[in-house]
Amino acid sequence: RILKENDIMRVADIWLDTNIRAHNFISQQYWNDNFETVKKALLNAEVYVYECNSSGYVNGFIGLNDYYIEGIFVCNSFQSKGIGKELINFAKSIKSRLSLSVYQKNIKAIEFYKREGFNIKCENIDKATGEKEYLMVWNM
Numbered sequence: 001r002i003l004k005e006n007d008i009m010r011v012a013d014i015w016l017d018t019n020i021r022a023h024n025f026i027s028q029q030y031w032n033d034n035f036e037t038v039k040k041a042l043l044n045a046e047v048y049v050y051e052c053n054s055s056g057y058v059n060g061f062i063g064l065n066d067y068y069i070e071g072i073f074v075c076n077s078f079q080s081k082g083i084g085k086e087l088i089n090f091a092k093s094i095k096s097r098l099s100l101s102v103y104q105k106n107i108k109a110i111e112f113y114k115r116e117g118f119n120i121k122c123e124n125i126d127k128a129t130g131e132k133e134y135l136m137v138w139n140m
Contacts, residue, residue: 003047003061010058011049011073012039018073025105026129045070048090050083062087069100088116096140104132 003011015038019031042063050060060074060083069091074083091098101124102109110120118136126133 001049001051003042003045003049005043007049007058008039008042011042011047011061014058014061014073014075015071017076021076022106022109023103025103026131030129048087050074050087052078052083059083060087062091064091064095067095067097067099069098071100084112085116092138092140097138099135099137101126101133101135103129104134110134110136 012035016031016035019026020028023031046064048062048064049058050062051057052059058075059078060072062072063070072084072087074087098118099121100113100118102113103126104110104123113136116138118138120134121137122135124133124135125131
């Protein structure tokens with residue numbers, strides 16, 4: 001379902017925790033410094049949340065900017081349970097093409113996106129972190 005205002009704190013917390021865990025090659029302070037900015041931006045973004053049941057408890061989300069996936073985030077205790085795949089499949093059902101950037105050091109994420117039909121298009125440097133990343137694309 002689409003993000004609601006009362007989801008913001010939970011979604012922002014998942015964003016922070018997931019980034020810190022998945023990107024241990026980037027300073028934790030970087031993510032903490034961006035927390036408030038991201039929290040404010042979430043309400044103006046195209047964000048879809050995943051609930052494991054109808055309780056309203058958010059376990060993951062995907063952020064889209066037109067055809068670009070800003071990120072897929074799943075609560076640590078719910079990872080590797082198919083939620084990321086369901087979020088990707090949802091995005092594929094509403095978009096004819098998708099692209100995303102992923103840090104080259106995030107091998108687990110790169111393997112996930114490849115399994116989901118994404119291909120590496122080019123290599124870039126993330127200006128904010130100085131880290132190498134891939135631009136990956138999927139077409140229907």
